[in-house]
Amino acid sequence: MDKLEIKNLNRNFKFGKQKVLKNINVSFLSNKIYGLFGENGAGKSTLMSIIADYNFPTSGEVLLDGENVHDNDNALSKIYYMNQNNMYPKNEKVAKTFKFVQSMYEGYDVNLQNKLVKEFQLNTKSRFNKLSTGYKSIMKIIIALCVPCEFIMLDEPTLGLDARNRDIFYRELIESYTDHPRTFVISTHIIEEIDKLVSDVVMINNGKIILNDSADNIRSKAYSINGPADLVDEYVHGLDIIGKESLGQYETGHIMGRLPEKEIPSGVEVNKMELQKLIVNLMDRSEGD
């Protein structure tokens, strides 16, 4: 695939009373790793499920290399959606589900699957519904990394995973990605764990896309300005202020965009803003709209 394009996408629930996605326009390019961020209920899962054709838009379309994905077996065979709902039989043993998925996808990587099972220490004799939340995620992660799809969406892949297993997941994701570059869209709330991993960021709030840029670009234009409140206020005056925190007379102003040409007053410190902080600030700001 070259490009997955979402055009003028809207999704309403309850006979149009609730607009879950509002005029979404976004493109996902080949071989990039996207972070899809947003609060609970922002519309991330709805968007991903529409891309995978599990759910339908009220209007608009999803195009894979120019072809509408709806009811399009060829296009959909290239898209994989790992989601929080289980798509596999609950009472089935893990090993049997693996066999089933293997039979569905020509080119499914059984060797990688076996390696991952060992590394995560997943008991494949267990039935799915007897697995812990973390191991349910692990089974789904393993399938998502082994299917031969070019567009893979991971919705909260680290749900319930302990620190060790999250670390294994990130390492294996990178290894699998470098072996077979493909597009990943990862939705998670643990932003600080993947902020160096993603090449691009898409952020949804209240059904609208409020940020869509490369991680490098975002990093180069988000700053936190610390210092005495009056000096900080003066320095950030006229800039795009996306948040403020104060502790007595000490203040931090979070800004987006270029820093002004003027000299930084002494006592004022300018730092890069972490992606996590930026996203929280943007969410808070949109709340106020």
Add this chain to the structure above:
Amino acid sequence: MQFDFQSPEPIFLQVSNQIEDAIFTGAFKEGTQIPSTTEISKTFQINPATVLKGMNLLVNNNLLEKQRGRGTFVTYGAQQRVINERREHFYHDYILNLINESKKLHLSKDDILELIKRGYDNG
């Protein structure tokens, strides 16, 4: 290696600086293979494209070379090239600034040389 994500430097530059530093200190010796993009990427959980961008910078500066199917190696003479480059930076960042500053304080060339001598004797 250590990465500071609050630093104003882009991550790919930090990657190249860290590798350059390892060549400078001799941790990555000339003629030896350095960790692969994937290894660095996995260890620090950095996007592989970012790591590659940082490495390519050093390939262009002739400090690293890619050998097809084998990996990336430190070139011969790399350590000396880093030292030369850093000496040049030292001249620009320290010596020229030192001279500028000393002019403001009305210190002559001999005065500075005397101060440098004093610094050496006390150090």
